[in-house]
Amino acid sequence: MTSLLIFEHIQNAYHSLRSTKMRTLLTILGVAIGVASITTILSLGGGVTKLVSNQIDNLGGNIAVVRPGMVSKSLNDFTNPTTSGIFTTSTLTEEDFRDIQAVEGVEAAAPLMVLNGSVKSTKNGTKPANSVIVATTPSLEQIAKLPIRDGQFIDTVTDQNTSVIGSQLSVDLFGTDQSIGQTFTFRGQIFTVIGVLKHMNNPINYNNVDFDHTAIISLESGKGFNQGIVQIQQINVSAKSVDQLPHVIDTANKQLLANHQDEKDFDILSGEEIAKPTSQFFKAVTAVMTVIAAISLVVGGIGIMNIMLVGVAERTREIGLRKAVGASDINIVWQFLTESLIMSLLGGILGYISGYIIALMISTALPFDPIFSWEIAAIAMSIAVGVGTVFGLYPAIRAARKDPIESLRQYH
Amino acid sequence: MTKKIPPVIELRGLTKRYGVGDAEHNALDEIDLTIEKGEFITIMGPSGCGKTTLLNILGLLDRSDDGEYLLDGKSVETLSNTRHARIRSQQIGIVFQSFNLINRLNVIENVALPLTYKGMFRTKRLIMASEILKSFHLSEREYYMPWQLSGGQMQRVAIARALVNNPSIILADEPTGNLDSKSSHIVMEELSDLHKRGNTIVMVTHNPNLTTYASRVIQMLDGKVASDTKVPPAKKETNKKKPLNIESSTPPVKDTPKKSAKNRKKKQAKK
Ligand SMILES: Nc1ncnc2c1ncn2[C@@H]1O[C@H](COP(=O)(O)OP(=O)(O)O)[C@@H](O)[C@H]1O
Numbered sequence: 001m002t003s004l005l006i007f008e009h010i011q012n013a014y015h016s017l018r019s020t021k022m023r024t025l026l027t028i029l030g031v032a033i034g035v036a037s038i039t040t041i042l043s044l045g046g047g048v049t050k051l052v053s054n055q056i057d058n059l060g061g062n063i064a065v066v067r068p069g070m071v072s073k074s075l076n077d078f079t080n081p082t083t084s085g086i087f088t089t090s091t092l093t094e095e096d097f098r099d100i101q102a103v104e105g106v107e108a109a110a111p112l113m114v115l116n117g118s119v120k121s122t123k124n125g126t127k128p129a130n131s132v133i134v135a136t137t138p139s140l141e142q143i144a145k146l147p148i149r150d151g152q153f154i155d156t157v158t159d160q161n162t163s164v165i166g167s168q169l170s171v172d173l174f175g176t177d178q179s180i181g182q183t184f185t186f187r188g189q190i191f192t193v194i195g196v197l198k199h200m201n202n203p204i205n206y207n208n209v210d211f212d213h214t215a216i217i218s219l220e221s222g223k224g225f226n227q228g229i230v231q232i233q234q235i236n237v238s239a240k241s242v243d244q245l246p247h248v249i250d251t252a253n254k255q256l257l258a259n260h261q262d263e264k265d266f267d268i269l270s271g272e273e274i275a276k277p278t279s280q281f282f283k284a285v286t287a288v289m290t291v292i293a294a295i296s297l298v299v300g301g302i303g304i305m306n307i308m309l310v311g312v313a314e315r316t317r318e319i320g321l322r323k324a325v326g327a328s329d330i331n332i333v334w335q336f337l338t339e340s341l342i343m344s345l346l347g348g349i350l351g352y353i354s355g356y357i358i359a360l361m362i363s364t365a366l367p368f369d370p371i372f373s374w375e376i377a378a379i380a381m382s383i384a385v386g387v388g389t390v391f392g393l394y395p396a397i398r399a400a401r402k403d404p405i406e407s408l409r410q411y412h
Numbered sequence: 413m414t415k416k417i418p419p420v421i422e423l424r425g426l427t428k429r430y431g432v433g434d435a436e437h438n439a440l441d442e443i444d445l446t447i448e449k450g451e452f453i454t455i456m457g458p459s460g461c462g463k464t465t466l467l468n469i470l471g472l473l474d475r476s477d478d479g480e481y482l483l484d485g486k487s488v489e490t491l492s493n494t495r496h497a498r499i500r501s502q503q504i505g506i507v508f509q510s511f512n513l514i515n516r517l518n519v520i521e522n523v524a525l526p527l528t529y530k531g532m533f534r535t536k537r538l539i540m541a542s543e544i545l546k547s548f549h550l551s552e553r554e555y556y557m558p559w560q561l562s563g564g565q566m567q568r569v570a571i572a573r574a575l576v577n578n579p580s581i582i583l584a585d586e587p588t589g590n591l592d593s594k595s596s597h598i599v600m601e602e603l604s605d606l607h608k609r610g611n612t613i614v615m616v617t618h619n620p621n622l623t624t625y626a627s628r629v630i631q632m633l634d635g636k637v638a639s640d641t642k643v644p645p646a647k648k649e650t651n652k653k654k655p656l657n658i659e660s661s662t663p664p665v666k667d668t669p670k671k672s673a674k675n676r677k678k679k680q681a682k683k
């Protein structure tokens with residue numbers, strides 16, 4: 001019986017929402033803003049993940065990454081290595097790196113130690129603003145498939161104080177990308193350029209290092225800047241074959257646990273996990289958008305509740321009359337809940353569409369596109385329906401609880 | 413009928429109190445009343461004696477504070493709100509003292525409303541509503557809005573709405589209070605017809621002439637039944653042959669003059 005009434009409720013809601021167009025529209029907008037933020041976050045986040053996971057697929061699927069862990073997983077997400085060089089105390093040591101390198105089945109391993117400070121050209125004294133210094137071992141070239149344009153990658157034979165620089169850094173420092181043999185200083189130490197990387201234009205990657213702006217130096221040199229202590233933000237590991245990767249991860253995990261007195265203050269990631277966005281910029285954007293989304297969803301929900309309470313008050317007599325002619329409490333609950341659900345669903349649809357428009361606009365300034373997936377649509381719609389239900393239920397129950405006689409006595 | 417069936421309505425010591433402390437007062441004071449199936453009862457009595465309160469309780473819109481109300485031999489006190497709603501939907505039709513039409517719905521939709529809660533589809537609802545409006549000579553007003561009608565028309569729409577779901581019990585609170593003699597006649601003929609078809613009717617009125625339709629006249633005073641008279645069918649028969657004078661020579665006593673005045677003002681304002 002109630003199921004038949006659904007058409008009735010929808011028709012009813014349509015008429016009553018139409019008769020109060022302006023306030024209905026404003027209420028819908030309230031929900032739409034929240035859903036738009038969610039859609040933007042999810043589609044851009046999906047875009048980043050897809051971008052990075054494509055990179056990892058291209059590397060061959062035999063890659064694992066070890067990252068230092070912090071107290072909790074969520075906090076960890078905010079303190080991973082970054083291009084901005086925020087220097088946090090890492091839990092990974094040089095010993096860990098050496099042990100991983102020694103694990104059976106490991107083809108190569110390379111640590112990434114990101115250093116604070118800026119580089120300065122000895123030729124003309126220019127100090128590029130957004131340069132990054134990474135200390136690592138020669139095997140990084142192979143694991144990260146770094147393309148050399150000129151010269152060679154760092155190796156164990158040449159002098160410690162040599163460096164391979166990104167093409168953009170070369171231009172920023174020396175005004176040219178032909179900079180083999182040029183020198184720059186970093187924290188008072190002179191480095192000679194022995195190689196220049198190809199231009200990659202790949203600022204978002206699983207290393208969280210924009211190699212176009214990076215000076216790569218040897219781990220020994222890096223250690224010298226840090227009182228001989230190696231602070232590793234990430235260890236890249238490649239297995240001899242894809243089949244051996246699970247075994248490698250397992251062994252490395254046991255070894256690191258032993259090194260860390262059984263404390264799991266690190267993460268070994270492989271496959272899709274590596275692709276999880278870790279860039280600080282993206283995190284900041286996501287955090288801000290999530291807060292906006294949460295606030296606007298609550299505000300949107302309160303808007304629905306407010307308008308529904310007004311509607312219930314305005315229609316007190318109607319409620320009394322409907323009850324008098326046979327409406328049950330459940331009928332009344334559904335009548336009003338349908339109304340709030342329709343508003344929130346319309347808000348959801350509007351928000352979903354505008355969320356994509358916003359994402360597409362933002363992505364013109366980013367090296368990736370937002371993704372479209374039915375999951376995002378489903379999430380956006382369920383959030384909208386959830387808001388409509390949660391905030392529409394109370395007014396609807398209030399309507400149903402009204403005493404028919406008292407309601408009929410009211411005049412407007 | 414020879415077989416003994418339980419009375420449709422049986423009240424035992426029914427009491428309704430309003431107010432607290434010194435202001436406490438019994439709107440209904442231990443009413444005992446038995447109504448058999450097929451009776452046409454008119455309730456008369458001065459304003460404030462509890463007629464509307466009684467009808468509200470009979471219509472399951474209100475609950476008593478004391479005493480018992482048996483509907484078809486079963487106590488209604490123990491039934492859930494949902495059961496009450498079901499009974500109102502299937503069994504009871506209520507005509508209110510004030511029309512209580514929904515202003516944002518047109519005439520036919522107002523009349524069709526009770527059928528909604530019987531789970532009937534819209535098309536069928538509108539057909540049934542249209543039929544009953546025809547018998548009230550309101551066919552050409554089907555798509556009017558309530559505020560475009562005269563008081564008499566509004567009341568006829570309200571009565572049509574009460575009758576549309578074919579209730580076996582009809583509770584009417586001054587159904588002809590706002591009608592001219594022609595409209596009153598139409599309404600009373602309709603009620604009389606329903607009565608003849610075996611429905612039970614309880615009607616509150618101030619017009620003594622209308623008691624001619626009734627099979628029983630109850631006088632109320634201060635929340636109590638003051639007198640209870642069965643009208644012999646013979647008398648009814650002779651009365652019916654006389655020309656009807658539905659409009660009483662003296663203007664009927666209005667139950668709530670304030671409300672009526674307000675309504676009139678409203679109507680004028682709308683024009
Ligand atoms: N909601 C209420 N609160 C307090 N008193 C009420 C209420 N409803 C009715 N009454 C009182 O109950 C008595 C009976 O009212 P009512 O049944 O409306 O009388 P009638 O319909 O016979 O004119 C009156 O004295 C009235 O003031």
Ligand SMILES: [Mg+2]
Binds near residue numbers: 464585667
């Ligand atoms: Mg009354």
